[in-house]
Amino acid sequence: MGRLQRVYDWLDARFDLDDAQTFLGKAFPAEDSFLLGEVALFCFLVLVLTGVFLGFFFEPSTSDVEYEGSVAQYQGQELPEAFVSVLNITYDVPFGMLLRRMHHWAAHLFVASIGLHMLRVFFQGAYRNPREPNWLVGSGLAGLAMFAAYTGYALPFDEFASTAVGIGYNVAKSVPVVGETLAYVVFGGEFPSSATIPRLYFLHVLVLPLAIAALIAVHMFILVRQKHTEAERGGDVEGRERVAADDDSVVVGLPAFPNQAAVSAVVFFLTLATLSLLAGFLPVHNVAEYGPNDPASTPDLIMPDWFLMWGYGFLKLIPSWMSFDLFGVHVSSEFVGGLVLPGLVFAGVFLWPFVDYEEEPTHFAASPLARPWQTAVGVAAVVFIMLASIAGMDVIVADVLGTSTAALKPYFIGLLAVGPVLAGGITYAALTGLGDDDEPPPSAADGGSPPPDRDQPKPGERGGDAP
Ligand code: HEM
Incomplete structure (x- = not known):
């Protein structure tokens, strides 16, 4: 008996690897856009x-x-320790600058890939029955990822x-x-205050990563259970x-x-290569240039x-009359703009699978072209978020246009009210005008998606054990 076989048998006796082999042979539907979730996973790693x-x-x-x-x-100056340590990491610790930059770019790619993954799930209707729970867990992950990045942003105390x-x-x-x-x-x-950085650090390095890791585990568990x-x-697939x-x-796809x-290994190395390339060539948040936190001054651009x-x-857009008293409790425009409105956006995201609710389980991803109203809502939502983001950069827009932020404000409010409705309306009209309702949605044969049998087709029972 070979040495490898003996090691295998030893492990098999303890971990029932034969059973794991059945699991690893499970079919994994192959589509390139499904790899966005993996990019997010590798960024977290x-x-x-x-x-x-x-x-x-x-x-x-x-x-x-x-x-x-x-x-x-800064030679010989008395500076906050957090700021000093980030200067040291950047300029004096071996490989410090590279790894700090990689951390920075991984955070950005993490959030970006989560956003794109979410859009892919949305536009293909992959959140429908029975996958609503995973949409809910995913929405929680999106919120936590943004919060984790926010707490990290503060740490250099510049x-x-x-x-x-x-x-x-x-x-x-x-x-x-x-x-x-x-x-x-x-x-x-x-x-x-002196408590701020320790508190944000605690959240950034312990509470939020643990919460994200736990939710990713739940996300993956649900994914494996539901496939x-x-x-x-x-058309019909000829495989085994x-x-x-x-x-x-x-399920038809590649064996896991x-x-x-x-x-997945290729996706991992591509993600790593992209992050290394970004870290090698693009500087990040230049703390030496910004200087340490100074409560007495405010930078020009925040x-x-x-x-x-x-x-x-x-x-920026919330009008000041949104500050009012209600039953003796003060409601400020800051609260409405900074928490109520973003909270409503998140509530909409969480509730979406119950708005576009499917009574029967659906295991095929849909083409966005075959779902006019849902696609229209998605396009309107993307336009809404993009316009709100541009409004957040009003200082730069005003500078480019040679005007003031106050002059721009009513235009932004108008755009935010009309733009999404217009974009959604045009999308809906284009999609309903495009095709005959009786026609089946575009499929692999029409070039809509890659063919499911691009390698050895491997059927596996949905939810069963056998591949
Ligand atoms: C840390 C963040 C996240 C990670 C690491 C992650 C990872 C993954 C991975 C690896 C998959 C399988 C491959 C794929 O479909 O891309 C997946 C599937 C899925 N994810 Fe996520 N995800 C995250 C966030 C989200 C978000 C924000 C949503 C939606 C709000 C979401 C909803 C889903 C759903 C519904 C599926 C099943 C899709 C299907 O069966 O086609 N995920 N996720």
């Missing part, structure tokens, strides 16, 4: 690994210490980032009745056995191992990260 490295050198403290690193302009993070503090404090408590829980009290949706089949085009009790595992810009847009 890179974030954890690079974050552990940064954790060895970052100091979560705002106490002043003397700077003795290689940035000449002038630009801490001013931008201060907007969140004001919004938290504006919540009626519980605002003070909320600001204390998230920011450790007054912002910025992927599958692209519409062009014949599977009818409309038979959704059987080794075929899909090999594809901006959150791009994925929070839509919420910032609401804050």
Whole structure:
């Protein structure tokens, strides 16, 4: 008996690998857009690994210490320890600059890939019965990912980032009745104070990554139990056995191992390569240039990260008459713009699978072209978020157009009210005018999706054990 076989038998006796082999042979519907979720997964892995490295050198403290690193302009100055440690990571720790940049770009790609993955799930109707629970878990992940990035943005305690993070503090404090408590829980009290950075650090390196990891585990568990949706089949599939085009009790795709595992490995290395390339060539948040946090000054331009810009847009556009008293409780425009409106957007996202509700389980992904009203709502939502984000950058827009932000405000409000309706209406008209309702939706045969049998077709029972 070979040595490898003996190792296998030893492990098999303990972990029942034969059973795992059956599991690994399960069919995995193959579609390139399904890989976006994997990109998000791998970004999270890179974030954890690079974050552990940064954790060895970052100091979560705002106490002043003397700077003795290689940035000449700060030599010998008393500066907040968090700021000093990020300068050290960037300029003095071996590989520090590369890994800090990789962490930064992985955070951006994480949020971007989550957004694109969510759009893919939305436009293909992959959230429908029985996958609503995974849509809910995914929406939670999207919120947590943005919050995790936000808490990380604050950590270097530089002038630009801490001013931008201060907007969140004001919004938290504006919540009626519980605002003070909320600001204390998230920011450790007054912002910025000596408690702020330790509190945000605790959330950033422990609470949020653990919560994200737990939700990813639930997301993957549900995915494995329910299996992927599958692209519409062009016709009957000839594999180890014949599977009818409309038979959704059987999944057609690649075996999870080794075929899909090999594809995932390629996606992993491509993600890593992209992040390394970005980190190698594109600098990130230049703390040396911004300088340490200075409560006495405000930078000319304050901006959150791009994925929070839509919420910032609401804050900019909310009219001041939205501040009022209700039954003796003060409701501020900051609360309405910074929390109520974004909260409504999130509520809409969470509730969507119950708006577009399907009584019967659906295991095939749909073509967006075959779902006019749902696609129209999706397009309107994307336009809405993009316009709100542009409104968040009103200072730059005003600068480019040579006008003032006050002059732009009514136009932005008008655009935000009309733009999405117009975009949704045009989409709906185009899709309903395009085709005959009796025609089947575009499928692999029409070039809508790649053919399901692009490799060895491998039917597997949906929800069963056998591949
Ligand atoms: C940390 C964030 C996330 C990770 C790591 C993640 C990962 C994944 C992966 C690897 C898959 C299988 C491959 C694929 O369909 O792309 C998947 C499927 C799915 N995800 Fe996510 N996801 C995340 C966030 C989200 C979000 C924000 C939503 C929606 C709000 C969502 C909803 C779904 C649904 C419904 C499926 C099943 C799709 C199908 O069967 O076709 N996920 N996710």
